[in-house]
Amino acid sequence: xxxxxxxxxxxxxxxxxxxxxxxxxxxxxFRSIDDKRILPEISPGDIRAMLPETAPEHAEHMEDIIxxxxxxxxxxxxxxxxxxxxxFFPSGVSPVSVLGEFVAAxxxxxxxxxxxxxxxxxxxxxxxxxxxxxxxxxxxxxxxTGPGGxxxxxxxxxxxxxxxxxxxxxxxxxxxxxxxxxAYGSEQAHSSIEKGARIAGFRHIRSIPVDASFCLNxxxxxxxxxxxxxxxLIPTWVCSAxxxxxxxxxxxxxxxxxxxxxxxxxxxxxAAYAGSAMICPEFRHLQDGVELVDSYTxxxxxxxxxxxxxxxxxxxxxxxxxxxxxILPAYLKNESSGNPAAIDYRDWHVPLGRRFRAxxxxxxxxxxxxxxxxxxVRSHVDWAEELENRLALDSRFxxxxxxxxxxxxxxxxxxxxxxxxxxxxxxxxGTTYLTPSVIDDTDFIRVSIGSTxxxxxxxxxxxxxxxxxxxxxxxxx
Amino acid sequence: xxxxxxxxxxxxxxxxxxxxxxxxxxxxxFRSIDDKRILPEISPGDIRAMLPETAPEHAEHMEDIIxxxxxxxxxxxxxxxxxxxxxFFPSGVSPVSVLGEFVAAxxxxxxxxxxxxxxxxxxxxxxxxxxxxxxxxxxxxxxxTGPGGxxxxxxxxxxxxxxxxxxxxxxxxxxxxxxxxxAYGSEQAHSSIEKGARIAGFRHIRSIPVDASFCLNxxxxxxxxxxxxxxxLIPTWVCSAxxxxxxxxxxxxxxxxxxxxxxxxxxxxxAAYAGSAMICPEFRHLQDGVELVDSYTxxxxxxxxxxxxxxxxxxxxxxxxxxxxxILPAYLKNESSGNPAAIDYRDWHVPLGRRFRAxxxxxxxxxxxxxxxxxxVRSHVDWAEELENRLALDSRFxxxxxxxxxxxxxxxxxxxxxxxxxxxxxxxxGTTYLTPSVIDDTDFIRVSIGSTxxxxxxxxxxxxxxxxxxxxxxxxx
Numbered sequence: 001x002x003x004x005x006x007x008x009x010x011x012x013x014x015x016x017x018x019x020x021x022x023x024x025x026x027x028x029x030f031r032s033i034d035d036k037r038i039l040p041e042i043s044p045g046d047i048r049a050m051l052p053e054t055a056p057e058h059a060e061h062m063e064d065i066i067x068x069x070x071x072x073x074x075x076x077x078x079x080x081x082x083x084x085x086x087x088f089f090p091s092g093v094s095p096v097s098v099l100g101e102f103v104a105a106x107x108x109x110x111x112x113x114x115x116x117x118x119x120x121x122x123x124x125x126x127x128x129x130x131x132x133x134x135x136x137x138x139x140x141x142x143x144x145t146g147p148g149g150x151x152x153x154x155x156x157x158x159x160x161x162x163x164x165x166x167x168x169x170x171x172x173x174x175x176x177x178x179x180x181x182x183a184y185g186s187e188q189a190h191s192s193i194e195k196g197a198r199i200a201g202f203r204h205i206r207s208i209p210v211d212a213s214f215c216l217n218x219x220x221x222x223x224x225x226x227x228x229x230x231x232x233l234i235p236t237w238v239c240s241a242x243x244x245x246x247x248x249x250x251x252x253x254x255x256x257x258x259x260x261x262x263x264x265x266x267x268x269x270x271a272a273y274a275g276s277a278m279i280c281p282e283f284r285h286l287q288d289g290v291e292l293v294d295s296y297t298x299x300x301x302x303x304x305x306x307x308x309x310x311x312x313x314x315x316x317x318x319x320x321x322x323x324x325x326x327i328l329p330a331y332l333k334n335e336s337s338g339n340p341a342a343i344d345y346r347d348w349h350v351p352l353g354r355r356f357r358a359x360x361x362x363x364x365x366x367x368x369x370x371x372x373x374x375x376x377v378r379s380h381v382d383w384a385e386e387l388e389n390r391l392a393l394d395s396r397f398x399x400x401x402x403x404x405x406x407x408x409x410x411x412x413x414x415x416x417x418x419x420x421x422x423x424x425x426x427x428x429x430g431t432t433y434l435t436p437s438v439i440d441d442t443d444f445i446r447v448s449i450g451s452t453x454x455x456x457x458x459x460x461x462x463x464x465x466x467x468x469x470x471x472x473x474x475x476x477x
Numbered sequence: 478x479x480x481x482x483x484x485x486x487x488x489x490x491x492x493x494x495x496x497x498x499x500x501x502x503x504x505x506x507f508r509s510i511d512d513k514r515i516l517p518e519i520s521p522g523d524i525r526a527m528l529p530e531t532a533p534e535h536a537e538h539m540e541d542i543i544x545x546x547x548x549x550x551x552x553x554x555x556x557x558x559x560x561x562x563x564x565f566f567p568s569g570v571s572p573v574s575v576l577g578e579f580v581a582a583x584x585x586x587x588x589x590x591x592x593x594x595x596x597x598x599x600x601x602x603x604x605x606x607x608x609x610x611x612x613x614x615x616x617x618x619x620x621x622t623g624p625g626g627x628x629x630x631x632x633x634x635x636x637x638x639x640x641x642x643x644x645x646x647x648x649x650x651x652x653x654x655x656x657x658x659x660a661y662g663s664e665q666a667h668s669s670i671e672k673g674a675r676i677a678g679f680r681h682i683r684s685i686p687v688d689a690s691f692c693l694n695x696x697x698x699x700x701x702x703x704x705x706x707x708x709x710l711i712p713t714w715v716c717s718a719x720x721x722x723x724x725x726x727x728x729x730x731x732x733x734x735x736x737x738x739x740x741x742x743x744x745x746x747x748a749a750y751a752g753s754a755m756i757c758p759e760f761r762h763l764q765d766g767v768e769l770v771d772s773y774t775x776x777x778x779x780x781x782x783x784x785x786x787x788x789x790x791x792x793x794x795x796x797x798x799x800x801x802x803x804i805l806p807a808y809l810k811n812e813s814s815g816n817p818a819a820i821d822y823r824d825w826h827v828p829l830g831r832r833f834r835a836x837x838x839x840x841x842x843x844x845x846x847x848x849x850x851x852x853x854v855r856s857h858v859d860w861a862e863e864l865e866n867r868l869a870l871d872s873r874f875x876x877x878x879x880x881x882x883x884x885x886x887x888x889x890x891x892x893x894x895x896x897x898x899x900x901x902x903x904x905x906x907g908t909t910y911l912t913p914s915v916i917d918d919t920d921f922i923r924v925s926i927g928s929t930x931x932x933x934x935x936x937x938x939x940x941x942x943x944x945x946x947x948x949x950x951x952x953x954x
Contacts, residue, residue: 008849009929015572016504022576023496026583027489040595044818047599048621055607059846062573065839069580073836076596080585088593091830093585095492096539099499101582103546105784105837106503108557108570116565118517119553122524130532144525154631155828165676178655178678191804192829199642199802199827201655201678301830307582308832325676327668341521350676350827351632352669353778355785359550360582362542369536372485452486 010062018062025069030081030095033453037430038082040075047076083453084432086462089245089273089407090450094305096367100360101307111354114342121343124152124358127365128312134370135278135298138291141314143343149318151348152310152357156272157192159297159313160239162321162349164200166295167237167266169324176234179203184224185239186216188249188439190270193239204233213402214249214439216240222259235263242287242298243274246437246446247401247409250274254289261292269296272311276303277381277405280374286404294320303377303406303450306364310357313349322347380406380449383459387447390463396473397466400444408447409437413473416443425469432462487539495539502546507558507572510930514907515559517552524553560930561909563939566722566750566884567927571782573844577837578784588831591819598820601629601835604842605789611847612755612775615768618791620820626795628825629787629834633749636774636790637716638673639798639826643772644714644743645677646801653711656680661701662716663693665726665916667747670716681710690879691726691916693717699736712740719764719775720751723914723923724878724886727751731766738769746773749788753780754858754882757851763881771797780854780883780927783841787834790826799824857883857926860936864924867940873950874943877921885924886914890950893920902946909939 010018050072080091111117111124128150129142140146153159164183171181178201185193187207197205206228209220225235238260240251253269260267269290275298277283290296296314300306315321326347346352368376384406391397391410401409412418423436423445435446449459487495527549557568588594588601605627606619617623630636641660648658655678662670664684674682683705686697702712715737717728730746737744746767752775754760767773773791777783792798803824823829845853861883868874868887878886889895900913900922912923926936 007932008845008853010572010844012504012508012572015507015576016500018576019500019504019579020497022580023493023500026580027493027496029583030492031489042595044591044595045599047596048603051600051603053606053621055604055611055842056846057848059849060843062844065843073584073596073600076594076599077584077586078593078595080587080593088587091585091587093582095487095489098579098582098585099492099495102496102575102579103499103503105570105575105578106506107550107554108568108575108784109554110557110565110568110785114521116555116557117553118519118521118555119524119550122522122553123528123550126525126528127532129530134532144530155830157828157830161827165678168678169675172678172680178680195802195804195829196827198646198804200676201642201645201649203649203655307585308587308830309828325672327672327675350638350673351634351786352672353632353634353785365532366537366542367487367539368485369533371534372536376485455484 014062018066021066025066026098030453033079033081034083036079036082038084038433039078039427039430042076047072081451081453082433083451083455083458084462085451085454086432086434086447086449088435089302089448091308092299092301092304092306092310093452094364096363097305097307097360100363104356104359107356109356111356112346112352113344117356120356120358121345123362124345125149125343127358127362128152128314130365131312132314135275136281136284137296137314138316141316143318147318148314148316150312150314151345153297153313153349154309155311156190156270156297156299157196158349159295159311160192160268160270161196161199162313163266163268163295164196164202164237166321166324168200168202170266170320171234171236180232180234181236182206182228182233183237184208184221184235186210186241186244186251188214188244188246189239189241190245190272193270197237204228210249214244214247216251216256218252218255218259221256225259225263235265237266237268240267240269240293242269242271243404246439248274248404248407249401250286250404253287253293257289257292266295267293269293271296271298273299273302274405275312276300277377279370280377283405300361300364304364304373305368305376305452306361310361325349380454383456384408384447384449387459387463396470400442406449409444410447411442411444412470414471416441418471419443419445422466422469426465429465432465491539495543498543502543503575507930510556510558511560513556513559515561515910516555516904516907519553524549558928558930559910560928560932560935561939562928563909563911563924563926565912566779566925568785569776569778569781569783569787570929571841573840574782574784574837577840581833581836584833586833588833589823589829590821594833597833597835598822600839601822602626602820604835604839605629605791607842608789609791612752613758613761614773614791615793618793620795624795625791625793627789627791628822629838630774630790630826631786632788633747633774633776634669634673635826636772636788637669637745637747638676639790640743640745640772641673641677641679641714643798643801645679647743647797648711648713657709657711658713659683659705659710660714661685661698661712663687663718663721663728665691665721665723666716666718667722667749670747674714681705687726691721691724693728693733695729695732695736698733702736702740712742714743714745717744717746717770719746719748720881723916725751725881725884726878727763727881730764730770734766734769743772744770746770748773748775750776750779751882752789753777754854756847757854760882777838777841781841781850782845782853782929783838787838802826857931860933861885861924861926864936864940873947877919883926886921887924888919888921889947891948893918895948896920896922899943899946903942906942909942
C-alpha cells in the first residue's frame with residue numbers, strides 16, 4: 001500500500017478503523033433486524049431528494065458517508081433479512097457469507113481465465129463439484145470426473161438464458177432458421193423463461209397448460225409440439241420447473257425428458273429455489289429424472305445462506321457450452337490456454353470478467369457443514385407444514401396448491417377481496433411481509449419460509465396475524 | 478439476530494471478532510502487496526489438490542477457514558493489485574470501494590424492483606446521473622430529466638450484449654428475419670463484440686478493417702454495408718470502440734453515427750476502459766460525437782477505483798430497452814408498478830435479481846470527490862507519456878500504436894522473437910506483469926498503467942527492467 005504522502009487513497013489505518021466501524025454497524029444491523037419496520041414508509045423519489053444533483057467536487061469525510069447509511073439508506077430499505085419476511089423467495093445471506101464477499105472484494109481478482117486467477121478458478125470448480133454430490137446430482141456433472149461441469153452465474157435468469165443460447169446455437173448449426181425455433185415452459189414457469197427466450201432471440205415461446213397441481217401437463221406439451229411441427233417449426237428447448245415461483249409446483253422431469261430426447265431438444269431444469277432443498281435426500285423424489293436433463297440451475301443465494309449473486313449452472317456436457325461461447329483473441333492467449341486442467345471460465349458465460357464469488361460459498365459450506373445446512377432447510381419445511389396444517393384445519397382458509405417444500409399458498413374462503421384485504425392487513429403490521437399472488441383470477445397468499453433469522457416463534461407470530469385479521473368464514477359468503 | 482441457543486449461525490460476537498480479523502488481514506494484504514511475487518508459481522490442479530473431494534459433513538472452525546486464505550488462496554493468486562501490474566486493463570479497487578461492497582453484502586437487499594429496494598434503486602439512478610455530468614455526456618441521458626438513463630451491469634460484455642439484443646428486437650419487430658441481421662465492429666474491437674453478437678443470435682458479424690492507427694476504417698464500413706444490402710441483409714448494429722483493447726485506438730464516432738443513422742442501425746459505444754478518463758475534459762475530444770450514439774458502456778471497475786462488478790450502461794432512449802425486456806408476472810405486481818419515479822431495474826438487464834452495487838460507487842465518488850479522481854487518472858496518463866517518450870527516444874524500441882491514454886504499446890526493433898523474449902524476461906522478474914499482444918503478425922508489448930497502488934517509482938522500475946532486458950538494437954539486425 002502506498003506510503004506516499006500525496007496518495008489519494010484512504011490510509012491503511014483509516015481503512016482499519018472504518019472497517020471495524022462497519023463490522024460493528026453490520027453486527028448491530030443483524031442484532032436489531034427484528035425491531036425494524038419491515039418495509040419503508042416512503043414514496044418514489046424520497047431517497048433521491050436527500051441526495052445532491054451532482055457528484056461532489058471535493059472529497060467528503062468517511063464519517064459523513066458512513067453516517068448516511070443511517071440517514072439515507074436505512075429509510076429506504078425493504079429489510080429482506082427481517083425474520084418476518086415471507087415474501088417472494090428468501091434472499092440468502094449469513095454472517096460468514098458476508099465476510100467471504102468482503103475478502104473477495106478486497107482481493108479484486110479477475111477470474112476470466114485460470115491464469116489470471118488460479119485459486120478463484122480451482123476453488124470454484126471444486127465447490128461446485130462438492131455441490132453435485134451434496135445435492136445428489138449425477139456424478140458425471142462433476143468437472144473432475146465427468147463431461148459436465150458447473151459455473152457460478154449471477155442469477156438463475158442468466159443460467160436459463162445461457163441454456164437457451166446454447167440450444168439455439170446448436171439448432172442453427174444444424175441448419176434450422178433462427179425464426180423457426182420454439183421454446184417451451186409451463187404457464188407457471190418463472191418470468192425468466194419467457195424473458196430469457198425473448199433475449200436469446202426465440203420468436204416462438206409456448207406457455208404449456210398445467211394440471212390441477214400447477215405442474216406442466218405432459219399431454220398438452222406433446223400436443224403443442226405436434227402443432228408446431230405441423231407448422232414447420234423446430235422444437236428446440238424446454239424447461240422443467242423444479243418448483244414454480246407461485247406455488248413450487250414440480251414439473252414431471254422424466255416424461256418431459258423422454259419427449260425432449262425424441263425431438264432432440266435441450267432440456268433445462270430451473271430449480272432456482274428448490275435446488276437448495278436437494279441437500280436433504282428425502283426431497284430428491286421431487287426432481288425424479290434429473291439425471292436426464294441437459295442443464296440445471298439453482299441459487300445458493302436463495303436458500304443456502306450465501307449472498308446474492310451466487311447461482312449455480314451445471315451442464316451435462318460442458319463442450320456444448322464452451323463451443324457456443326469460446327472466442328480467443330491474441331491478448332487472452334497464454335501458456336495454459338487449452339490445458340484441460342486449467343478452466344477458463346470466460347467461455348462459460350456472457351461476461352468476460354468475473355469476481356471471486358466461490359469464496360463466500362466455500363466459506364458457507366465449510367463453516368456450516370452439510371449437517372447444519374440440512375437441518376436449516378428442514379426446519380423451514382417443518383414450520384411450513386405446521387402452518388399448512390393450522391390453515392387446513394381452520395374453516396376460514398383453504399390451501400390452494402400442494403405444498404412441496406417451505407412455501408405455503410392459501411386463501412380466505414371469502415374470496416379474492418377478502419384474501420387481498422387479509423394480505424394487506426398482515427403487511428400493514430410492519431412486522432411481517434408476504435406476497436399476494438394470483439392464478440387464473442384466484443387471489444391467494446404466498447408464505448415463503450427461509451430467511452436466515454426466522455425462528456419458529458416468527459411463524460407463531462405470523463399465525464397470530466393471520467388468525468387476528470382473517471374474518472369468520474361466513475363473513476363474505 | 479437470533480439469540481436462540483440452537484441457532485446454526487455464527488454468533489454476533491464471533492461475526493464481530495472475525496470481521497475485525499479479516500479487516501486486519503486485508504489491511505495487511507494492501508500494505509504488503511508490493512512485496513509479493515506478482516504471479517503464482519503453480520500448475521493447473523495445484524490448488525485443487527489442497528482441497529478435499531467432498532464438502533465437509535460437519536462445521537469447520539472459522540479460524541481454520543480464515544487460515545486457508547494464506548494456505549490455499551494466496552499460493553494461487555495473480556495479484557491484480559500489485560503496483561507492478563501493467564497487464565490487460567486495471568482491475569478497479571480501493572479500500573473505500575471494498576468497504577462499500579462489504580456493507581452491500583451485509584444488507585442483502587434485492588434490487589429487482591423499486592418496491593423491494595427503494596434506497597438501492599434511487600442511489601443507483603442518482604450516481605449514474607452524477608456520472609453523466611462528470612463524464613460530460615449528453616444531459617438527456619440523465620434519468621431525472623431526459624428520455625435516457627443508466628443501469629449498472631456486471632461487465633461491458635453484458636452491456637454490449639444487451640445493446641445487441643435491443644437492436645435485434647426492434648429490427649425483428651420491424652419485420653426483418655433474425656437471420657438477415659448484421660452486426661459490425663472493427664477488427665480491433667474487443668472479443669465481447671463478436672461474443673455478444675453471437676450470443677444475441679446474429680448470424681452475420683463483420684470485422685471491419687482498420688486504418689494505420691487501428692481505428693475503424695469508415696470507407697470500408699460503408700463498402701461492407703453496400704455488399705450486405707446487395708445480399709438482402711439488414712445492417713442492424715454497429716460498435717464504436719472508444720479505446721480498443723489492444724491499443725486504445727478510438728473509432729471515429731461522428732462519421733460512424735451518420736452512417737448508422739442513414740441505415741437505421743443501433744450505434745453502441747464501448748468505452749469500457751477509456752470512459753473513466755472522460756471525467757477529465759481534456760480527453761473528451763477522443764469521443765467526439767458521443768452525443769449521437771444510442772448506447773454507451775464504461776467500467777468504473779477498470780479505472781475508477783470501484784470493485785468489479787460495476788459496469789455502467791446508458792441508453793439514449795430507455796423506452797427501447799424497457800420495451801425489449803419488460804415482463805410483468807402477477808407475483809411482481811405491486812403498488813408502484815408503472816410509476817415513472819419508481820424505476821424497476823429488472824427491466825433493464827438479463828437477470829431479475831440484483832445486489833446493491835451502487836453503494837460502493839457512491840462511496841467512491843464521495844470519498845474521493847471528482848477532483849481527486851481526475852488527478853488519479855491524469856497521473857497515469859502523465860506516467861504513460863513519460864514512458865512513451867523514453868521508449869521513443871531509445872533506438873532499441875519503437876512505439877507501435879498512437880498512445881491515447883495510459884496504455885503504451887511498443888516493441889523491440891529486433892522483431893517478434895526479441896520482443897517476446899523481452900516480455901518474458903520482464904514478467905520473469907516476479908515484480909512486474911505486462912501483456913504481450915499481436916496485431917497482423919507483429920508482436921508487441923502492452924503497458925497498461927492504472928492500478929490503484931502504482932506510483933511513479935513503479936514506472937521507473939519498469940523502465941529499468943525494459944532497459945536492462947532489451948538487447949542493443951543491432952542485436953538481431
